Amino acid sequence: xxxxxxxxxxxxxxxxxxxxxxxxxxxxxxxxxxxxxxxxxxxxxxxxxxxxxxxxxxxxxxxxxxxxxxxxxxxxxxxxxxxxxxxxxxxxxxxxxxxxxxxxxxxxxxxxxxxxxxxxxxxxxxxxxxxxxxxxxxxxxxxxxxxxxxxxxxxxxxxxxxxxxxxxxxxxxxxxxxxxxxxxxxxxxxxxxxxxxxxxxxxxxxxxxxxxxxxxxxxxxxxxxxxxxxxxxxxxxxxxxxxxxxxxxxxxxxxxxxxxxxxxxxxxxxxxxxxxxxxxxxxxxxxxxxxxxxxxxxxxxxxxxxxxxxxxxxxxxxxxxxxxxxxxxxxxxxxxxxxxxxxxxxxxxxxxxxxxxxxxxxxxxxxxxxxxxxxxxxxxxxxxxxxxxxxxxxxxxxxxxxxxxxxxxxxxxxxxxxxxxxxxxxxxxxxxxxxxxxxxxxxxxxxxxxxxxxxxxxxxxxxxxxxxxxxxxxxxxxxxxxxxxxxxxxxxxxxxxxx
Amino acid sequence: xxxxxxxxxxxxxxxxxxxxxxxxxxxxxxxxxxxxxxxxxxxxxxxxxxxxxxxxxxxxxxxxxxxxxxxxxxxxxxxxxxxxxxxxxxxxxxxxxxxxxxxxxxxxxxxxxxxxxxxxxxxxxxxxxxxxxxxxxxxxxxxxxxxxxxxxxxxxxxxxxxxxxxxxxxxxxxxxxxxxxxxxxxxxxxxxxxxxxxxxxxxxxxxxxxxxxxxxxxxxxxxxxxxxxxxxxxxxxxxxxxxxxxxxxxxxxxxxxxxxxxxxxxxxxxxxxxxxxxxxxxxxxxxxxxxxxxxxxxxxxxxx
Numbered sequence: 001x002x003x004x005x006x007x008x009x010x011x012x013x014x015x016x017x018x019x020x021x022x023x024x025x026x027x028x029x030x031x032x033x034x035x036x037x038x039x040x041x042x043x044x045x046x047x048x049x050x051x052x053x054x055x056x057x058x059x060x061x062x063x064x065x066x067x068x069x070x071x072x073x074x075x076x077x078x079x080x081x082x083x084x085x086x087x088x089x090x091x092x093x094x095x096x097x098x099x100x101x102x103x104x105x106x107x108x109x110x111x112x113x114x115x116x117x118x119x120x121x122x123x124x125x126x127x128x129x130x131x132x133x134x135x136x137x138x139x140x141x142x143x144x145x146x147x148x149x150x151x152x153x154x155x156x157x158x159x160x161x162x163x164x165x166x167x168x169x170x171x172x173x174x175x176x177x178x179x180x181x182x183x184x185x186x187x188x189x190x191x192x193x194x195x196x197x198x199x200x201x202x203x204x205x206x207x208x209x210x211x212x213x214x215x216x217x218x219x220x221x222x223x224x225x226x227x228x229x230x231x232x233x234x235x236x237x238x239x240x241x242x243x244x245x246x247x248x249x250x251x252x253x254x255x256x257x258x259x260x261x262x263x264x265x266x267x268x269x270x271x272x273x274x275x276x277x278x279x280x281x282x283x284x285x286x287x288x289x290x291x292x293x294x295x296x297x298x299x300x301x302x303x304x305x306x307x308x309x310x311x312x313x314x315x316x317x318x319x320x321x322x323x324x325x326x327x328x329x330x331x332x333x334x335x336x337x338x339x340x341x342x343x344x345x346x347x348x349x350x351x352x353x354x355x356x357x358x359x360x361x362x363x364x365x366x367x368x369x370x371x372x373x374x375x376x377x378x379x380x381x382x383x384x385x386x387x388x389x390x391x392x393x394x395x396x397x398x399x400x401x402x403x404x405x406x407x408x409x410x411x412x413x414x415x416x417x418x419x420x421x422x423x424x425x426x427x428x429x430x431x432x433x434x435x436x437x438x439x440x441x442x443x444x445x446x447x448x449x450x451x452x453x454x455x456x457x458x459x460x461x462x463x464x465x466x467x468x469x470x471x472x473x474x475x476x477x478x479x480x481x482x483x484x485x486x487x488x489x490x491x492x493x494x495x496x497x498x499x
Numbered sequence: 500x501x502x503x504x505x506x507x508x509x510x511x512x513x514x515x516x517x518x519x520x521x522x523x524x525x526x527x528x529x530x531x532x533x534x535x536x537x538x539x540x541x542x543x544x545x546x547x548x549x550x551x552x553x554x555x556x557x558x559x560x561x562x563x564x565x566x567x568x569x570x571x572x573x574x575x576x577x578x579x580x581x582x583x584x585x586x587x588x589x590x591x592x593x594x595x596x597x598x599x600x601x602x603x604x605x606x607x608x609x610x611x612x613x614x615x616x617x618x619x620x621x622x623x624x625x626x627x628x629x630x631x632x633x634x635x636x637x638x639x640x641x642x643x644x645x646x647x648x649x650x651x652x653x654x655x656x657x658x659x660x661x662x663x664x665x666x667x668x669x670x671x672x673x674x675x676x677x678x679x680x681x682x683x684x685x686x687x688x689x690x691x692x693x694x695x696x697x698x699x700x701x702x703x704x705x706x707x708x709x710x711x712x713x714x715x716x717x718x719x720x721x722x723x724x725x726x727x728x729x730x731x732x733x734x735x736x737x738x739x740x741x742x743x744x745x746x747x748x749x750x751x752x753x754x755x756x757x758x759x760x761x762x763x764x765x766x767x768x769x770x771x772x773x774x775x776x777x778x779x780x781x782x783x784x785x786x787x788x789x790x791x792x793x794x795x796x797x798x799x800x801x802x803x
Binding site: 220376 | 532544750763
């Protein structure tokens with residue numbers, strides 16, 4: 001025991017106090033402001049500069065961040081957050097409950113272009129935020145809403161800097177000030193963002209001196225840079241996922257799934273047997289082998305296996321061409337022909353369309369492929385009309401930490417919402433409402449398990465695959481978190497460069 | 500001359516209105532709108548509708564255009580939808596990187612291609628000429644993205660001479676190689692044409708040494724088409740090269756423009772369009788002035 005302890009402390013001293021981690025970003029940085037940004041590139045930087053009231057751990061449970069603790073009133077309407085008293089903004093000002101109220105009130109201001117506003121409005125009524133005292137803040141909900149902690153993980157903004165300013169055009173978005181482990185230094189447009197250690201970080205001074213986020217839009221370039229040691233970390237496409245000298249490779253699951261969605265308002269897909277037949281006709285093993293060299297998992301349900309709500313008890317349509325043909329025959333469908341939309345530039349989905357075309361051909365169904373630019377595709381499926389002008393689409397969902405999928409499946413979310421396939425099942429609607437009301441995790445898990453079974457029975461989507469995240473990190477980097485949906489750099493203050 | 504330049508600048512105004520009008524309408528006719536980029540299951544469509552109203556996209560396109568035109572007349576090109584930065588600032592942030600890369604590449608291209616073109620023309624049919632004809636066609640046919648990746652693999656990864664990004668040598672080398680052939684061929688063709696002119700025969704007949712015939716009489720006249728080419732390339736100099744900038748992670752204008760188009764970032768698209776249009780007109784003007792300098796027969800004289 002003593003020996004083990006000695007080992008750990010000797011190891012801990014082994015880091016370079018002047019270490020600079022170089023991370024790659026696949027796209028341009030838009031705004032370094034958690035309330036405004038919508039791209040993953042910007043959120044990667046916000047993650048080291050800002051803190052929320054709560055954050056997620058590696059098992060996707062909510063744990064304290066700026067809030068030391070919280071409790072929910074018995075009626076589920078009042079959430080009281082107890083804030084840390086030892087937190088300061090990067091400019092030295094103390095962090096207080098006023099900052100929290102300011103942040104959420106800003107999001108709720110309709111003049112601010114935050115797409116997150118809707119997360120703080122339940123059934124048309126906004127959540128109210130109340131400062132109880134300097135270190136206590138309350139959120140008062142119009143009705144019980146168990147996914148609320150997801151909204152409480154929003155990065156908190158400094159009131160003393162932003163109060164009365166126009167947030168969208170503020171210079172703050174390029175010179176952010178947060179409470180997080182790293183302090184912003186510079187942002188050179190299109191090139192890089194540099195941050196330095198915050199020695200006064202509440203959870204202890206980070207081991208890294210600096211992090212350089214280098215913008216490398218081309219994935220081949222990023223890979224060359226990782227091999228040559230110019231960067232420490234990057235995502236790796238499946239075809240290149242082979243051992244690299246001085247690089248550790250990681251493969252982990254994410255909260256994502258890809259599917260083929262049917263326009264249920266089209267007479268072609270109104271019969272459930274037709275949808276089930278097409279689900280049986282898909283050979284997922286072949287699909288994953290050809291597209292991902294096996295580096296993805298077959299999907300059968302609208303919930304990724306890493307989510308705590310995942311349930312295996314669903315209707316699985318394992319590949320069975322014979323059954324598919326029988327179902328089509330029973331439905332009296334002959335010469336089915338439809339067109340699938342795929343977004344241009346997404347190589348995986350384009351390949352999937354070509355493979356599915358052949359797989360469907362084997363059961364006598366003709367699928368045409370229409371490749372469209374991303375925003376053109378969204379315009380078609382999000383058009384506010386009924387019925388919409390498409391037969392089917394290959395697309396994916398990134399589902400977020402909370403399993404609430406109201407916006408995807410609830411009948412009220414058509415034609416104006418994200419339920420663009422027009423799914424409508426009164427039992428599923430009820431379960432979605434119940435899942436939002438129920439406070440206990442076990443209770444919600446039970447509700448969602450039943451719901452997934454119901455949805456898979458209706459086969460509104462052909463679930464295709466769960467992508468794996470593939471990443472490489474130079475072996476000079478230590479202190480990474482266990483690979484999981486929250487990423488490898490979850491505890492960034494513990495990451496270090498080996499001596 | 501002064502009148503000529505002034506007239507050109509006045510012509511610029513209707514031209515810019517025309518260009519901006521067409522761009523504005525074509526841009527709005529393209530499917531999709533700027534908020535479509537925010538698609539994510541947790542974002543509600545009402546939010547996107549609200550943001551569209553905040554951006555003024557709920558008004559008829561013609562009204563939006565006149566609002567834009569009114570502001571543009573005051574040199575206010577608005578704010579980028581994505582970064583919230585003034586468009587002018589966005590463009591000027593990216594300009595230095597592009598101008599650096601492009602001007603060095605242009606300079607090197609001229610430095611190599613003019614002598615090569617002249618020698619090829621003078622020694623037409625020689626080994627040198629044939630060799631460079633073949634080389635030119637090879638360079639012209641190599642896709643620049645492929646060459647860029649090969650250079651990166653060889654010089655960054657295998658030899659370790661240059662880092663894969665942040666260094667100007669590799670992107671510049673690719674630009675030069677892919678741009679070399681065009682100008683070399685032009686120079687060769689125009690030199691050949693000049694060498695067949697009567698006055699060259701006269702120069703030779705009066706016994707001038709060959710080097711004087713070529714450098715004093717032929718070269719200067721053969722440069723006229725090259726000057727036009729240069730003037731017309733001015734927009735490229737500032738517009739950047741999208742593929743090269745993307746592969747070598749070079750923070751230039753090319754990437755800004757293409758990402759603005761993909762994200763339907765209307766104010767940035769309009770800003771870049773106007774900027775490029777001004778450059779094109781300005782480039783043509785420079786070419787005309789350049790003509791007058793190299794060709795004494797051309798004069799923009801005032802009417803007598």
